Amino acid sequence: MSNNQSYAAVSGATVGKLFAFNAVDGVWNGNNLIDDIASSQLGLILNNQTINEVTMTNAAGCGLFRVIDRVSQKIQRIGFSSQTAFVNPKGNTIPSYRVNVNDLLQIYPLAMDADAGDSQNVAWIHTNRGPQAMTCNTEADATLTSLKSIISDEELGTFFGSTLTGFQIQCEASGTNAALLNKVSIIDPDGGVVWSCFGTVRNAGNYYLNADVTGLNIPIVQGMKLQIAVTSGS
Numbered sequence: 001m002s003n004n005q006s007y008a009a010v011s012g013a014t015v016g017k018l019f020a021f022n023a024v025d026g027v028w029n030g031n032n033l034i035d036d037i038a039s040s041q042l043g044l045i046l047n048n049q050t051i052n053e054v055t056m057t058n059a060a061g062c063g064l065f066r067v068i069d070r071v072s073q074k075i076q077r078i079g080f081s082s083q084t085a086f087v088n089p090k091g092n093t094i095p096s097y098r099v100n101v102n103d104l105l106q107i108y109p110l111a112m113d114a115d116a117g118d119s120q121n122v123a124w125i126h127t128n129r130g131p132q133a134m135t136c137n138t139e140a141d142a143t144l145t146s147l148k149s150i151i152s153d154e155e156l157g158t159f160f161g162s163t164l165t166g167f168q169i170q171c172e173a174s175g176t177n178a179a180l181l182n183k184v185s186i187i188d189p190d191g192g193v194v195w196s197c198f199g200t201v202r203n204a205g206n207y208y209l210n211a212d213v214t215g216l217n218i219p220i221v222q223g224m225k226l227q228i229a230v231t232s233g234s
Contacts, residue, residue: 004110025110052093062121066105069102181201187224
């Protein structure tokens, strides 16, 4: 497996620390960022401190981050990485959060796909039961491909009984070599299109996301798919 050097600036009104880790692509577990002075994990170095910004970077490709309680496995905060040296100067705001001693800051990175027409992609989907991390590797330009759960490798319908309230999607990028998200479609079990939209390219105006959709109220049923069509930047 490949590695993806990752960094994070974590801060609040009265505190700010830098973290780093040479993360393994395509996994959550073990990719725990540690601070650059004491080599301590998030919960130990910032216990009881309030944070409202996590600016995460990785070398290239795409990536998700999460703050997770290592004991309860409850996800406390989530977000996306940007490319190293392609950081939003305004930072990356998260809802204000008081860190507890068990918290880990983890990254799920994916390197650029070297094959022409292929693209690595990640997403956070939001339901009334909480966020879910998803990914897919598209194998042909501008061809709809299903995002699947990172945990179960199943499509959107695996969360049946909950309601889809929104999603954010990030496609791979390396420097100015960035994939284009052509469109997003939610497909019902019979193959009909429930909902669809366009996406964009990650650039100086879109450091983190190719699509950012909120305010949905779509009941998730078995067999439903969330699909994306991407044109590779490679």
